[in-house]
Amino acid sequence: MMPTIDRRGRPVRDLRISVTDRCNFRCVYCMPKTVFGRDYPFLPRQDLLTYEEIVRLARLFAAQGVGKIRLTGGEPLLRRDIERLIEQLAAIPGLELTLTTNGSLLAARARSLRDAGLHRVTVSLDGLDDAVFKRMNDADYPVSRVLVGIEAAAAVGLAPVKVNMVVKRGANDGEILPMARHFRGSGHILRFIEYMDAGNANAWRAAEVIPAADVVRRIDAEFPLEAIDPNYPGEVAERWRYRDGGGEIGVIASVTQAFCSSCTRVRLSTDGRVYTCLFASEGHDLRRQLRGGADDAQLTAAIADIWRQREDRYSELRGAGLPLAKKIEMSYIGG
Ligand code: SAM
Numbered sequence: 001m002m003p004t005i006d007r008r009g010r011p012v013r014d015l016r017i018s019v020t021d022r023c024n025f026r027c028v029y030c031m032p033k034t035v036f037g038r039d040y041p042f043l044p045r046q047d048l049l050t051y052e053e054i055v056r057l058a059r060l061f062a063a064q065g066v067g068k069i070r071l072t073g074g075e076p077l078l079r080r081d082i083e084r085l086i087e088q089l090a091a092i093p094g095l096e097l098t099l100t101t102n103g104s105l106l107a108a109r110a111r112s113l114r115d116a117g118l119h120r121v122t123v124s125l126d127g128l129d130d131a132v133f134k135r136m137n138d139a140d141y142p143v144s145r146v147l148v149g150i151e152a153a154a155a156v157g158l159a160p161v162k163v164n165m166v167v168k169r170g171a172n173d174g175e176i177l178p179m180a181r182h183f184r185g186s187g188h189i190l191r192f193i194e195y196m197d198a199g200n201a202n203a204w205r206a207a208e209v210i211p212a213a214d215v216v217r218r219i220d221a222e223f224p225l226e227a228i229d230p231n232y233p234g235e236v237a238e239r240w241r242y243r244d245g246g247g248e249i250g251v252i253a254s255v256t257q258a259f260c261s262s263c264t265r266v267r268l269s270t271d272g273r274v275y276t277c278l279f280a281s282e283g284h285d286l287r288r289q290l291r292g293g294a295d296d297a298q299l300t301a302a303i304a305d306i307w308r309q310r311e312d313r314y315s316e317l318r319g320a321g322l323p324l325a326k327k328i329e330m331s332y333i334g335g
Pocket of ligand 1 (some may be wrong): 166
């Protein structure tokens with residue numbers, strides 16, 4: 001089947017679904033307490049897409065060429081009975097099914113997630129030192145419990161587990177080498193993510209970004225690395241292998257080396273809006289059509305139309321220093 005192509009010739013391949021805009025962490029670069037405090041107006045329950053609605057849309061996206069779905073949020077394991085959604089998504093033929101989590105509830109849920117049909121997990125972890133990690137998550141959450149979650153996931157076969165570390169200068173860059181040492185040879189794939197100007201809440205400054213090339217240089221000085229080929233065209237992580245066979249790491253350089261030209265991602269927000277860029281300011285409301293009685297042909301036409309009109313390339317424009325509109329928050333659109 002030919003996937004639907006956008007105005008820049010990019011096919012739609014990866015669908016990220018935010019299943020909740022809530023999270024039990026308050027990571028300073030994502031949902032800082034100053035903005036996401038006690039009174040923050042999270043979406044009311046009736047605004048959330050139901051599992052039936054999500055599955056219906058996922059099938060239609062798959063028919064347009066999507067081959068991979070990632071459940072995210074917010075913290076996806078906070079959504080009740082997420083296994084029920086996974087079971088239904090797993091029944092769609094030919095889909096790779098993954099989930100991104102902060103790991104806080106993973107140890108208890110790894111087996112049921114796997115049994116429901118999940119293939120892999122990505123776990124976020126921003127350091128190994130408790131004081132540093134707690135300053136990042138701002139929820140007093142210790143490292144040890146995330147590590148237990150990672151091991152539990154690998155033990156049930158949600159593997160290889162990818163471990164994502166967002167690097168913020170002055171906050172956790174001292175953890176780059178300890179993280180590399182810890183995960184080297186573990187079978188898990190550690191990936192370093194450049195701190196991005198997602199949303200508006202985090203008061204991002206370019207000076208706080210550590211370029212991925214610097215991360216590679218620091219690790220290479222202790223453990224020599226060599227570049228390896230991407231697993232597939234359009235893979236966003238640049239892959240590096242330890243020369244001594246200690247496994248691989250990845251770096252995601254969305255700020256210093258924009259990958260818009262090969263971006264195949266589409267996002268479905270918690271309340272059923274489609275966003276064709278992580279840095280978009282406007283989404284396309286599919287929930288209104290879903291709940292207004294649209295049939296599959298109408299929804300399919302709407303989805304295809306959204307993708308065909310797509311011309312986003314935010315990260316490339318950011319690099320060119322152009323002024324940009326207010327963006328939506330990552331917890332809502334799905335990280
Ligand atoms: N709660 C889940 C988690 O913690 O992984 C899923 C949602 S979270 C928004 C997804 C990923 O986005 C996490 O790895 C998080 O660290 C990353 N993230 C959030 N804000 C970011 C930013 N400003 N720059 C880079 N990565 C960010």
